[in-house]
Every structure is written in structure tokens, then in C-alpha cells.
Amino acid sequence: MPTERIYKTVHQYSKLPVPAEDMKKLLEILEDYRKVKSCVYARYGGIGGLGKISPGYTVQNEMTKSGLRSELGLPSVYFYLALFEALGDIRGRWSRTKAKVLELVGKNENFTAEEKHYLRFLLKTGNAFEAVLNQRDPELPEKIRKRYAELAEKVEAGRLDRYLCRQVRKHHVRPDVTSANGFAVSERAYRYGTCGTHSGIYLSTKENRKRIFVALTDSNQYDSQLFVRPKPEEASVEIDVPVSVSVHSHRDYVNEIGLSMGVFTMLTTDAGHRYGEEFGIFQTEYAEWIRERQISYHRNREANPGRKKYELQKRRCEERLHGYINQELNRFFRTEKPRIVYLVRLPHGQPGGINKKINNGITLWQRGYVRERLKQKCREQSVEFAEVIGKDISRECSCCGAIGQKTDGGFFCSACGYQAEEKVNAARNVLRRGQSGRIVYETAGYR
């Protein structure tokens, strides 16, 4: 069996402050890149563009002929990457819209089975969807055309077509860019190398044959398509690199683990094992550090002292925190040897305020980071990751299912007398719900 491979993103950072003139050149590319994307969105982002976006040759040809590239003076490599990125966004939006409408059709109890069949056919078959939205007859191969006629005959097709149009108008979000935070660059437009004693990367600019050099903190070299994020306020550059990694599978990973995530202890398992016990300390320190710096920064805003230094220190602080999170997650996998990991689905807009000292924004963001890293590591280690329904999960007794009391991090059930740490009780409920199939499945097409 061939080894399965998946992608993950690694980051590279500029080592020295990027000189203003070089930053200017990067921002010029960024601005043009944004203009190209905007143009593609405006021309092909709507219903009328549906017929052209896949496979995209038409868009490529039309955009080439539009003269925009020479008008901007943008190297073709950047021009086409911007175009492809915009096309990818547009396709992504449409598949999300279709998934949403499919879900609504499935849930709608007013539709008969035939009506549902017809609507699903429109959403899934060739250019039927596009044709209905543009009020045309679909062009389908003979065999499928017959099927379409059969389905349409059994229902009030006109009414269902209008329903589809209405749902799309309601749920489709057209992509648009008012700002862009980075641009893609392919191998043709960059080269890793050295300049003096520094190792780094040479990037093509709008000026013919002129490349700028950015010294990097590491000397790794990649050959994939990179994503460059200029950060003018910090005089720095960040580069995202997609790296293909092989998936490991472990014969001895056989356990089912329920997890509870916390502000203080990062993870608690259903067996009461803890990972990331210093998580809260790290987060509090980080949050306080940022708050202090922000106060002094705002006080001295006029002079704007040390902004670059602040951003650099902030990044180091963040890297330390992330290093700790990853190290503890690795320890979790090594120790627990999970086959499947259950976690509560992240509630939407959950109120914060568990600890006033930890800024809510930062707490939520780090929790998102932990969750993403946990998911990614599961993918890398061939461990299944499943989210369970979270309603009342920390109030329910994991022994008898009654609603118990929570006090000072403890849980007590007056119905059966069960007593445990609040997080352990919650993790046990997570495991139980996972094992009994109360799992939230991601809707197809969503990222």
C-alpha cells in the first residue's frame, strides 16, 4: 500500500527588518495581486460566471485578453497565481452554497420524495444548477437528459426552480477583496540563496530581472508554491509553505479517548490524565504582557517607539506558547496511543469571562489553535477525530446522567453520589457521547 501523504503549513520569518524600499516593492505586488483577484471576482463571482469557472480556461483566456496584466505591469507568474487563487475561492463559495441548499432540501418536510430527487439532481448534475439559475435549459448528455425529463415530469418544476433560485440568493456569499494580506509565489519567481552571511530568499518584483533579498531566520529551502505575507507595520515578512508529510499509522494506537479542553489545563482525559498543566500560566503571562505593552504603546503613540521590537517580542512569546502546546500534544499522543479522539464541538459565540485576567480574544484564539493542532496531528498519525454534541456536557453526571452541581472545579451528583473533577466528568461524558454515536458530522463541502 502506498504511504498516504497530507499537507501541512510551515512558516518562515524574516530575520532582519525589511528595508522600506524593499517593503514598498512587495506591497506593489500585493496591491496588484489584489486588483487581479477583485477583477476576477467582479467578472466571474456571480451566477453569470458559473459556466466559466470550471475548468477555467475561458477565464484565463478572457483575462489574458483583458489587458489588465500589461496595464498593471505585473509579472505573469503573479498575475496567473492571483487569477487561480480567485477562481479557487469562487469555486469554494459555490460548493459551500450547494452544500447548504442540499442540507435545507434534506431537512424540508414540505417536499415530497420526488421533489427532493429533482432538486438534488439539479444541485449535483453537470450544468443543470447553472442553467436553472440563469433560466436556461440545461445542456445534458442524451442519457442524463432523459432522466432529467422524467424527474421534471413528476413535479412542478417551475416552482422548484424558483425555490432553488431563492435559496441561492439567500445563502450565496459572493467573494470580494477589499484588502489582501499576502500573495502566492511559484518557483519561477523565487530562489533560496545567501547574501553576505545571511541565508534567505530572493523574490521577483515588478521591475524586470530585479529580485529583492529577504534574510530568513532558518536556512530551510522548499520548492513548492509559497505564500508571502508582507507586514509593513513590523517591517517583516512571513512566508507560508505547504509541506507534504507522510501519514504514520501505529498498530498499537487502539484507545478511545474523551477529551475536555480547559483554560488552565489544556487537556484532561476521561481517565483524569492531564496535558498542558501550565497552559493557563503561559496564557495569562502572554495576555498580561500584551496588555502592558499595549498600554505603554498607546501612551507613547506619537513617538511610536519600538513598534518593530514589540512585534518581534510578541512573536517570540507566541512561538514559546505554541512550542509548549505542541510539545504537550505530542506527549498526549505518545502516552495515550489513541485510535479515536473525541472532543466537544466548539460552541458558536460562547461567552467568555472565565478568567478576567486572560483576555477573551486571546483565550478563544489559543483554543482555536489547540484544536487545529490537535486535528492536524490526528491526521498525521492516522487517528480519527470526532466532535460530539456539547449540550449540558459539563452539568450531566457521567455515571447516571442526572444533572449535578459544579463548584470550584469539582462536580457532584446528588442523584447517585458520583464525585469527580469537573473536567474529568466532562471528558467521561465526551467519551460516552462519542461511543454512543452522538457525533456532529461536518457538512460535505465545508472546509
Ligand SMILES: [Zn+2]
Ligand atoms: Zn449521578
